[in-house]
Amino acid sequence: MRWLLPACLAGVYLIYQGVQKNDDEWTVFVTGNEQGYLSPCGCTEPMSGGIRRRDYIISAAAKNGKVVVLSVGNGLAGFGRQAEIKAETLAETYAGYPEAVVNLSSQDASLGRGVVLAMKSLSKNRLVTSSNTDNPSVDLPPEASIGPFRVSGVETNASRLRQLLGGQTNASTAASRSLVENSSDGEIPVMLVSGSKSDATRLAQAEPSIKLIAYTDDGTPPSSPVMIGSTALVSPGSRGKELVRLTFRGTVLTGYEVIDLNPTVPNGEHGSKLFKNYLNRVDRENLVDKTPRLAGQPVLGNSKCISCHQAEGKKWRQTAHAHALDTLDKVGQGRDPECVSCHTVRFDWKTGFQSRQKTPQMAFVGCESCHSGGGKHSSDPTRYKMPRLGQKVCVTCHTPDQSPKYNFLTYWPQIKH
Ligand code: HEC
Ligand code: HEC
Ligand code: HEC
Ligand code: HEC
Incomplete structure (x- = not known):
């Protein structure tokens, strides 16, 4: 019986810790700017990103x-059908998280009103935009309150959003003003900005009481938040390779x-299901x-x-080109036109190439x-001579995206014939 008392105490302590921890601590994941990448980006190991790994981290937290x-x-x-299926899949990933707010960018809206409405419902009404108000046919809220946060979303190229969806356009500065006005006492004002760091900086300078501004960026997330007064500026980087916690x-x-979604991160269950469904x-x-x-x-x-x-x-059979489609089949993407x-x-x-069945003589490079x-x-x-190809x-x-280590001088000798 000697172990019982310490065990009980430990249990009580854990419960106490739990209560204390859960009381006022919130984990905020900043993501987005996936730019159509639902699977890990690039073709050279280690490949980072994707909705499956993102889901693992968020679900665990x-x-x-x-x-x-x-x-x-x-x-x-x-554009096109594949982009539409991606839009729906991404919206479903957000619906799977306990709480989420998703800003609508003009790039997203360029798929058309029908797709925006599908994203709205599939995300369980988690889309916001304050750049496109008073549009009854789309009817997205400008802001959402979740937990202690009041979150507003803006597209800095608001006139583009209006062109695409109709309605009124609100400049981002008007959106940040109303965010501050609408935030009740104790609420933390947060802005999601489809725009650059300098757009975010301007908004932070105009409304210093905004606590957090997330903006889109084409690089990797900075190693610490950029502080403008007491406003923290953060960015998820690009192509969903990282997740900011x-x-x-x-x-x-x-x-x-900054969490690098590299191959050491396992796939989450829900994300895997959605990704499989997408490929299907x-x-x-x-x-x-x-x-x-x-x-x-x-x-x-x-x-x-x-x-x-x-x-x-004989030489060709020994090169990676000879099994290039097998490589896609291994990751389940042998029927994905973006890969084949x-x-x-x-x-x-x-x-x-059409398919392994119809064109087996083309199922490789x-x-x-x-x-x-x-x-x-x-x-x-x-x-009839064959033309010379050259490099x-x-x-x-x-391409730099798919083969960042590529250099003709080191690659050609590997396939030389
Ligand atoms: C039609 C597209 C295509 C073209 C054109 C092409 N490659 Fe490739 N290459 C690939 C693919 C896809 C792979 C990856 C195959 C795999 O691992 O399944 C690859 C892999 C390679 C590899 C192996 C790299 C490694 O790390 O294992 C070398 C070397 C290579 N290519 C050289 C070349 C050279 C040199 C040229 C130009 C003379 C060339 N490739 C043209 C698609 C192409
Ligand atoms: C623009 C051409 C291009 C496209 C599009 C492309 N690949 Fe590749 N892929 C390559 C090349 C080139 C390589 C060889 C890279 C190297 O070794 O330098 C490669 C290699 C790979 C590898 C082997 C990686 C490794 O290091 O073992 C995988 C896996 C892969 N691609 C998956 C995909 C998937 C999945 C898609 C679609 C989402 C895709 N590729 C789309 C050109 C492409
Ligand atoms: C009937 C036999 C035959 C077939 C089939 C054939 N080649 Fe050739 N190829 C030759 C011969 C012979 C030469 C050398 C010509 C010379 O030196 O005058 C040659 C030369 C070449 C050259 C060097 C440039 C040139 O034209 O001299 C390339 C590249 C080439 N072939 C690629 C191909 C490819 C790719 C295919 C398939 C689409 C192919 N060949 C099919 C017989 C053939
Ligand atoms: C990844 C691209 C690539 C693939 C795949 C490829 N070749 Fe080539 N091949 C080249 C390049 C580049 C050269 C160098 C000459 C040039 O620049 O045209 C070349 C040269 C040749 C030559 C001329 C050799 C000489 O001595 O002048 C022949 C013949 C040839 N290839 C046949 C083939 C055949 C047959 C296959 C398929 C089994 C094949 N190649 C696959 C890129 C390729």
Whole structure:
């Protein structure tokens, strides 16, 4: 029985700690500016980001305390069906968090009113915008009160938002004024800004009582918040690679941490389910077949070329290019048009890759990914010479985003033939 008393005391102490901790401590996650990246960004290890890892961190924190998720918006990039499915998926991730407020950027709204309405309902009404007031057809609130926070969202390019959605436009300074006026005693005024650091700085200078301003930024989040008077400026960086965690005790900001969503972060359960569902939809709707393409030239397939070029074929089989589509299948994205474009043969042509079943001879980066148009050459190789390629052919796929370590001098020797 000797262990019982200490155990009881420890239990009481934990409960006491728990109560004290939960009383006035809030964890605020700042995210957004995903720019259409729902999965880890880039093609070179270690790849960071994605909604699955983000979900893991947020869900774990929500089990231990009070959590608010704030998004600066700008979750989307580009147009078309895939962007729409992404918009809906992102909205669902926000609905899965206990508390969340999501700013609507003009980039998000450019997908159209229908998509904005879908995002509104799928996020469980967590979208805000004070840049687009009095629009009954969209009807988003300018601000939301969650926990101790009063949160307003603005698009600094407000006239663009009005063009897209109609309604009145509120300048961001008017939005920050009404935020301060609407915040009741003890509420912490917070702004989510689709705009730059200098926009955020201006707003902080105009309304010094705003405690926190989150803005969009194309780099990585700064290692500590930028203080303008007593206003903290923070940013989630870009493409969802990082997540910023703040701690508030009462109205005081007591903690700041940038979390790199690298491969050591496991996937969260809910985020994984949503991501799988997203890929299933992309597959089921056959977006690979619906991608617009150029007419192109006939593609003969590797075996035709290799029938005469044995040595080149042997070499090619040893390169990473030979299993480029397997790499996508391993991560479940072998039917994602945003990925197969560089991991197969001539996805930009109607005559190029369609699927493993229909075009198995193009299910990798093959001879004709680089040397295209070998039809005439194959029928009479001495008469029809293949054009010289040079280095420029590599950078169509080895872009700075997908292949940051790329350098022709070190890469060519690995595939030289
Ligand atoms: C059609 C797109 C495409 C083109 C064009 C292309 N590559 Fe690649 N390359 C890829 C893909 C995709 C991978 C990754 C394959 C994998 O690991 O599954 C890759 C991988 C490589 C690798 C292996 C890198 C590593 O770290 O393992 C080398 C080396 C390489 N490419 C060299 C080149 C060179 C040199 C050129 C130009 C002569 C070139 N590539 C042109 C798509 C392309
Ligand atoms: C613009 C062309 C391009 C696109 C689009 C692209 N990739 Fe890649 N991918 C590459 C290249 C090039 C490499 C080789 C990078 C290197 O080693 O330098 C690669 C490599 C990879 C690797 C291997 C990473 C490693 O280090 O083992 C994975 C996994 C991958 N890509 C997944 C994806 C996924 C998922 C998508 C879609 C979301 C995608 N890629 C879209 C060009 C592309
Ligand atoms: C990743 C791009 C890429 C792929 C894939 C590729 N090649 Fe090449 N190949 C090149 C480049 C670059 C050269 C160098 C000459 C040039 O710049 O045109 C070259 C050169 C050649 C040459 C001329 C060699 C010489 O001695 O002059 C032949 C033949 C050839 N490739 C055949 C093939 C065959 C067959 C395949 C498929 C099994 C293949 N290549 C796959 C990029 C590629
Ligand atoms: C019928 C046999 C045959 C086929 C099929 C064939 N080649 Fe060739 N290829 C040759 C011969 C022979 C040469 C050397 C021509 C010379 O030196 O005059 C050559 C040369 C080349 C060269 C060097 C540049 C040139 O034209 O001299 C490249 C690159 C090349 N082939 C790529 C390809 C690719 C890619 C394919 C598939 C689309 C292919 N070849 C299919 C026989 C063939």
